[in-house]
Amino acid sequence: MSLLQEEREIILGNEYVDTFDFAEVAEFVSNAGKDLFISHHFKTSNKMLVQPRGGFPTYKKQFALYEFFVDANVDVLPLTIDSNTRLNDYATAKKMLRLSEDNEMDMLNGYPLVNHGYRTTRKMMTHFNKPVSLRHGTPDARLLVETAIASGIFEIEGGPITYLLPYSKNFPLDKAFLYWKYVERVCANYSKLNEPINRESFGPLTATLVPPAITIVIQLLEMLLSLEEGVKSFSVSFSQTGSMNQDIVVGAVIKKLAKQYAEEIDCSDAAIHLVYHQWMGAFPTNKDFAEQLINMSTVIASMVGADKIITKTREEASGIPTKEANAKTVANTQYTLGILNGLPNIVDEQEEEILTLEVNAIMEAVFNDPADTLWRKVFNSIKNGIIDVPFSPHIINHNEMITIRDANKNIRIISKGNVPIPDHCYAYERGQCDLNKDTTSIVNDIIHDIGIMQ
Amino acid sequence: MKVVTGVVGNDIHVVANRLIELSLHARGFEVFNLGVNTYLEEFFDAVVETGAEVLLISSLNGEAEGWSREVKLLKAKYKNLDSLIMMIGGNLAVGSGKAEDIVPKYKNYGFDLVCHQVDLNAGLDSLEAFISDRENKESNK
Numbered sequence: 001m002s003l004l005q006e007e008r009e010i011i012l013g014n015e016y017v018d019t020f021d022f023a024e025v026a027e028f029v030s031n032a033g034k035d036l037f038i039s040h041h042f043k044t045s046n047k048m049l050v051q052p053r054g055g056f057p058t059y060k061k062q063f064a065l066y067e068f069f070v071d072a073n074v075d076v077l078p079l080t081i082d083s084n085t086r087l088n089d090y091a092t093a094k095k096m097l098r099l100s101e102d103n104e105m106d107m108l109n110g111y112p113l114v115n116h117g118y119r120t121t122r123k124m125m126t127h128f129n130k131p132v133s134l135r136h137g138t139p140d141a142r143l144l145v146e147t148a149i150a151s152g153i154f155e156i157e158g159g160p161i162t163y164l165l166p167y168s169k170n171f172p173l174d175k176a177f178l179y180w181k182y183v184e185r186v187c188a189n190y191s192k193l194n195e196p197i198n199r200e201s202f203g204p205l206t207a208t209l210v211p212p213a214i215t216i217v218i219q220l221l222e223m224l225l226s227l228e229e230g231v232k233s234f235s236v237s238f239s240q241t242g243s244m245n246q247d248i249v250v251g252a253v254i255k256k257l258a259k260q261y262a263e264e265i266d267c268s269d270a271a272i273h274l275v276y277h278q279w280m281g282a283f284p285t286n287k288d289f290a291e292q293l294i295n296m297s298t299v300i301a302s303m304v305g306a307d308k309i310i311t312k313t314r315e316e317a318s319g320i321p322t323k324e325a326n327a328k329t330v331a332n333t334q335y336t337l338g339i340l341n342g343l344p345n346i347v348d349e350q351e352e353e354i355l356t357l358e359v360n361a362i363m364e365a366v367f368n369d370p371a372d373t374l375w376r377k378v379f380n381s382i383k384n385g386i387i388d389v390p391f392s393p394h395i396i397n398h399n400e401m402i403t404i405r406d407a408n409k410n411i412r413i414i415s416k417g418n419v420p421i422p423d424h425c426y427a428y429e430r431g432q433c434d435l436n437k438d439t440t441s442i443v444n445d446i447i448h449d450i451g452i453m454q
Numbered sequence: 455m456k457v458v459t460g461v462v463g464n465d466i467h468v469v470a471n472r473l474i475e476l477s478l479h480a481r482g483f484e485v486f487n488l489g490v491n492t493y494l495e496e497f498f499d500a501v502v503e504t505g506a507e508v509l510l511i512s513s514l515n516g517e518a519e520g521w522s523r524e525v526k527l528l529k530a531k532y533k534n535l536d537s538l539i540m541m542i543g544g545n546l547a548v549g550s551g552k553a554e555d556i557v558p559k560y561k562n563y564g565f566d567l568v569c570h571q572v573d574l575n576a577g578l579d580s581l582e583a584f585i586s587d588r589e590n591k592e593s594n595k
Contacts, residue, residue, distance in 0.1 A: 169466065169491045208469060393468040393490045402476070439480030440575055443473050447574075450469060 004185055011142045011182075016090040018117050025150040028122070030193040037195035038076055038131035038155045039233035042273050042307055045075075049308040050333050051133055052326050055080030055110035057100035059120060061323075062111050066128050068327035073334050076308065077128060079153060081136040081144065082110035088140055090114050109320060110136075114143055118150035125152035133157060133200070139164050139171045140179040142186075149190055155198040155235075156187060159222035161378070162202035165392040173382060173396050177375040181229060188230030196233035199226045200275060203237035207280035208391040208450055209403040211413050212241065212250045213358035213421065217387060219254060220261050220363065221378050227267040228374060234270060235308065239277035240297050242452055243409040249351040251276075251304035257359060276306035282454050283316035290314040293453055294329055298336045302343055309333065358425050362386060365420045385418030404442060405449040406432035414442075455585070456506040458497060460488030461544075462521050467514035470544065470574070474512060477578055483508070494521055498532050508539045508581070516548035522563040529564060539584065543569035543577050 012020035034040040041049060052069060055078065056062050066077055084093040093112035100107045113121060113134075125132055133155040134148045141163075145156055160180040164173055187197040201222040203215055219236040226234050236258050241247050251274065258272045278297035283290050291314050301309045311329045313321040365386045369377040381387050385398030392399070400417025412429045413421060421429070437445070457478055461471050468490050475487045486504050488496055501509050511518065522542065529535055542565045546556050553570045560568040567584055569577040 169489060206468075391468050391472055393466050395489060399472065399475075399487075439476065443477050443480070443574065446473060446476075 004182070004189075007142075007182065008146065008186070012146055014090070014114075014143055016094065016114055017143070017147070018119070020118075020146070020150070025118070026190075026193060028152070029149065029190050032152060032154075032194055033126075033129060034195055035129050036125065036131055036152050036154055037198075038133065038308075039198045039271065040195045041075065041131055042198070042233070042271060047075075048301065048306055048337055049075040050311065050330055050337070051076035051078055051308055052311045052313075052330050053078050053080055053135060054321075054323070054326050055082065055135070057082065057097050057106050057108035057110070057112060059116060059124065061106070063124055063127075065323045065326070066124070066130075068323045069330055070128060070130070072327040072330040074130065074327075074330050076155070077130045077132045078135050079113065079132050079148070080110040081134070081138070082108035082112050083137075084108065085110070085112050085114055085144065086136050086138040088138075088143075106320075113147050113151070118147050121147075121151035121153075131155060137163050137167050139168060139176045142179055142182050145183045145186060149186070149197065154195070155200060156183065157200045157202060158183075159199075159201045160225070160375070161218050161222060161382070161387075162205060165382075165389050165394050165397055166202075166204075166206045167393075169393050170395050173394070174379055177225075177379060180225070181375065184226045184229035184231055187226075188232070191230070191232050196231070196271070198233040198235060198273070199231050200235035201226075201237055203275070204239035204277050204280040205389055206391040207239055209405075209411055209446070210390055211401070211403050211411050212238070212246065212253070212355055213362060213413070214387065214389060214401070214419070216250065216254050216257065216355070216359045217362045217366070218389075220257060220359070221366065221374075223258060223272070224261060224265060225375060225378070227262055227270050228265060232270045233273070235273040235275045237275035237277060237310075239280040240300060241409075241411055242279075242281075242405065242449075243411070244300050244303065245346070245348055245351070245408065246410045247276075247300050248303055248346050249348050249355055251306070252347070253352055253355045253359065255305075257356065261363070273307040274305065275308045275310060276301040276304055277310045278312045279453055280312075282451050283312065284454050285317040287314040290316055291329075291332070295332065295336055298333050299340065302337065302340045303346065354425050354428055358421050361420050361422050361425075386420060388417050388419050402446075404433055404445050405452070409449075409452065455483055455508065456486065456504055457483045457508040457510055458486045458488065458500045458504060458506045459510040459512065460492035460497060460500075461490040462492060462494065462497070462511050462513050463515075463517040464491060465513055465515045465517060466490045470514060471512060473574060474510065477574055478510070481578060481582065494524060494528055498528060498535070501535065501538060502532060507537070508541065508585075510541045510543070510581070512542070512544040513546060514544050516545055518542060518544070518546055519548065522560060522565070526564045539567070539581075539588075540565045541567040541569070541577075541581055543567075543572060546570045 096107040160176040315321040402415035
């Protein structure tokens with residue numbers, strides 16, 4: 001028996017799992033309909049796929065949510081997981097699920113997939129026969145991902161960096177890399193049986209003034225960590241920056257570099273996709289304004305040429321959205337996509353060149369780390385600040401990089417910390433900003449720049 | 455002057471914490487930022503370890519109220535912390551609360567400076583005023 005299979009049997013021997021039948025699950029994946037695979041839709045569809053967010057504790061409410069989404073002409077269904085499951089606390093999730101079922105009141109902020117189990121959940125997934133995307137935030141997602149694939153969920157979001165640095169203060173980063181290595185291998189193995197399982201990275205990170213160079217570097221590194229384990233379908237992603245031009249530049253550079261770096265490790269046979277997140281920062285409380293913001297995000301996603309868009313709702317500022325509000329965004333987004341025709345082709349060569357040089361310089365520094373494997377090189381690079389994510393709560397993050405918006409609301413690096421931004425790129429970034437102000441006014445600007453959409 | 459700062463309890467609101475660090479640094483303080491999700495013991499341990507003269511605790515989700523009740527008791531277990539300047543700021547009540555009720559309550563818990571929903575720079579101005587006031591008193595002795 002392989003070491004991986006031994007580990008799988010330990011993981012799936014968990015007391016909250018009702019006997020995992022490996023042979024039956026492999027059989028199910030082999031014979032699953034193509035429509036369940038988002039990788040198949042990416043191949044055959046010629047429109048941007050629309051995917052909302054959403055997860056409720058009970059089977060019944062999740063089913064009802066999906067009915068609303070299907071009526072709104074959804075392309076990809078989400079399955080958002082509750083926060084207890086994300087922290088591997090299945091006992092609390094179980095208790096809260098029972099309370100939710102008994103009291104008609106939601107005691108969880110998502111669907112506790114492990115507690116529902118794959119036999120139950122698979123009925124829902126095959127009933128709707130749409131591709132489903134697993135949305136979570138779990139550093140150790142081994143059991144969750146096994147359960148998801150066995151349920152017919154063939155897109156897995158996340159990664160060791162993007163699901164850790166924005167969400168955790170002290171979960172060990174080296175452990176996260178190893179747990180995600182398991183996930184990549186399981187996804188790669190199942191991909192041999194039918195259409196590939198798609199892996200998607202979480203580009204928004206902290207969604208707080210993250211400069212594009214950092215976003216792209218982390219997207220590329222999670223892509224490489226996934227492809228080197230044999231994953232054949234991967235989505236890089238980012239969220240609306242606040243400047244339309246910067247979004248278009250990021251889209252162009254990330255597409256070009258993802259292809260290039262995949263080729264460099266002889267993985268050009270893998271399909272790479274681009275996902276765009278509607279504004280991930282603080283939303284206006286005025287729900288009509290929120291709809292305008294969402295609509296604008298859709299227009300920008302089209303300009304960027306995204307393969308999939310992930311939507312927000314008019315109720316974003318007030319908590320978990322109702323199924324009605326959630327479905328409304330899907331219908332509105334589909335409408336906007338349908339009438340967006342004759343888009344101009346905008347190229348900003350100077351900005352693209354600067355960003356490309358920045359990304360390549362950081363990637364080179366990561367590759368030059370003396371460690372023997374890619375994940376260790378990345379781990380060391382985060383530890384020594386070559387990669388620095390603004391506003392990450394994690395203790396390993398350096399927190400030395402400072403970013404603000406320029407007059408056109410582009411996110412600019414004014415203090416680079418240990419991140420190896422080439423000198424003339426750094427001078428260019430700083431040159432776009434008014435740096436004569438004292439730090440007190442710069443802090444006030446940062447506060448304003450974070451909340452620009454409110 | 456050395457300052458230890460951080461967000462108390464199970465609060466992970468990181469944005470203001472980072473801005474406090476930047477602003478203190480800009481005002482010439484040497485900052486030891488313990489980040490979000492920090493327990494009271496960790497604050498006092500850090501003060502002893504660094505020899506800080508100021509402890510600035512912040513809270514956004516309001517759970518400081520629960521933690522602050524234990525400040526005096528805990529501080530008494532440490533030696534030589536009598537001259538430590540204790541400051542707390544942010545959103546200091548769960549739900550809504552009035553500053554005139556909240557400030558005396560926290561002073562009673564052992565804080566010298568209490569900033570409930572006060573602008574960051576105004577809060578740090580008050581810290582600097584407090585420090586120079588105390589220095590003047592010392593030199594007049």
